[in-house]
Amino acid sequence: MTRTLRAAIALTGTAALSLSALLTTGVAQATSGQAAKQQVRIGLLLPESKTTRYEKFDRPYIEAKIKELAPDARIDYYNAAESATTQQQQVNTALAKGDKVLILDAVDSKSIQSSVEKANAAGVKVVAYDRLAQGPVDAYVSYDNKKVGQLQGQALLDALGDKAKSGQIVMHNGSPTDPNAAEFKAGAHSVLDGKVKIGKEYDTPNWDPNNANQQMSGAIAALGKDNIVGVYSANDGLAAGISTALKASGLSVPLTGQDAQLDAVQRILAGTQTITVEKPYKPEADIAATMAVNLAEGKKLTKDLIPTTVTSGSGEKVPATLLTPVVVNKDNIKDTVVKDGLYTVKEICTPAYADACKKAGLE
Missing domain, CATH: 3.40.50.2300 (Response regulator)
Incomplete structure (x- = not known):
């Protein structure tokens, strides 16, 4: 074998090794890229x-x-x-x-x-x-959960007006295992304390509407329905149970909420809930x-x-x-939950709420 031929063969071998190395590197890089995606x-x-x-x-x-x-x-x-x-x-x-x-x-x-x-x-x-x-x-x-409670408390005071000093409110603060509930409560108390008498106050484990219903029924029995002027509810789930208890007792008073649930928006239109807080x-x-x-x-x-x-x-x-949270009331439903895409007017204004929607300008 000539020296030139041996050199050519060696060069070919080197090229093959280089190609093999490139292919191996390419596979490794592809595998690495796949792993990065999987991360x-x-x-x-x-x-x-x-x-x-x-x-x-x-x-x-x-x-x-x-x-x-x-x-x-x-x-x-x-x-x-x-x-x-x-x-x-x-x-x-x-x-x-x-x-x-x-x-x-x-x-x-x-x-x-x-x-x-x-x-x-x-x-x-x-x-x-x-x-x-x-x-x-x-x-x-x-x-800002403390702000949520402050907005709820202020909305309740605004709805009560002069009645704030003439009776008592009931507070439903939500689940004691939820750190947000403590902040809602602190925010609400920072507004309500000294301006209204709190007749009964409850924590409601797991935010259970059924428990809230029973608690509200108990409060009505203990305080007397004529002495209750308003209800603080930390969220709309509790408000659903509370509103049922209020209705069963023939009691219509301001009621707060939070989360802008569809049923809460409809209760606001119907007048059985005063506000909710949209987050x-x-x-x-x-x-x-x-x-x-x-x-x-x-x-x-x-x-x-x-x-x-x-x-x-x-x-x-x-x-x-x-x-930053936002208060939703009867006057700004279109500019809040509808504008934000939570619900359409059609979803809110079912036949049962058609008249209330028309009065509120939701058409």
Whole structure:
């Protein structure tokens, strides 16, 4: 074999090795790219389904935004059905499946702390959604919950007018395991205390409308219906149970709410509920989804996503976004829940509410 031929063969071998190396590198890069895509794996853990917002709005909005930002993302969805124990088990399942970020709306902000700590130890990020869980949470998005209570309290006082001093109100503050409920309560008390007499005050575990109904019936029996001038309800689910008890007793007084549920908007039109507080779900959901995708991709959250900080019940400082709530009354339904896309006029103005809608200018 000539020296020239040997050199040519060697060169060919080198080229083959280089081509093989390039192909191997290309496969490795492709595999790496696929792995990077697979890393956008998010667990969405919501607390319950009795409140219509979670299945009707929060879940679809969050999932749609995640898919918009990361089309190949995998979303594992869990609903705890009001059980703190179930939610703890669901966190374990999410971690076992390999979720890299959890969007967590806690059933019980205290009992979930050990699960948050477990996620943190595994390198899994936690975005607290709507309710601030205890433990090392990485980010939080909600509404200014104390402001919600202040808006409710002021709306109740405005509706009472001169009657504020002539009777008593009943307060229904929501679930004691929900940290938001404590903030609603504090906000309401900051407005109501000293301006109206509180005859009865209740916590309602799991935000159960049936319990609220029984509590209201008990309050009417204890205080006498002629002595009750108004009712503070922390949300629309409770207001549904309360309004039934009021109707059964032939009592018509101002009643507050929150969440802008469809039935609450219809009660406002019918005059059996005075206001609700709208916390537009899409902005909250979009921010949570954006936080989660960024964290799953290993990015730091920008200041526009976390402009402030809050302190959890366990003492952690958590980067946060707090959005501004809006009062909905009979006069601004079109400019709030309809304009924001929660409901169409057709959905609100069913035959039973046609006359009330016409009077309110909803046509």
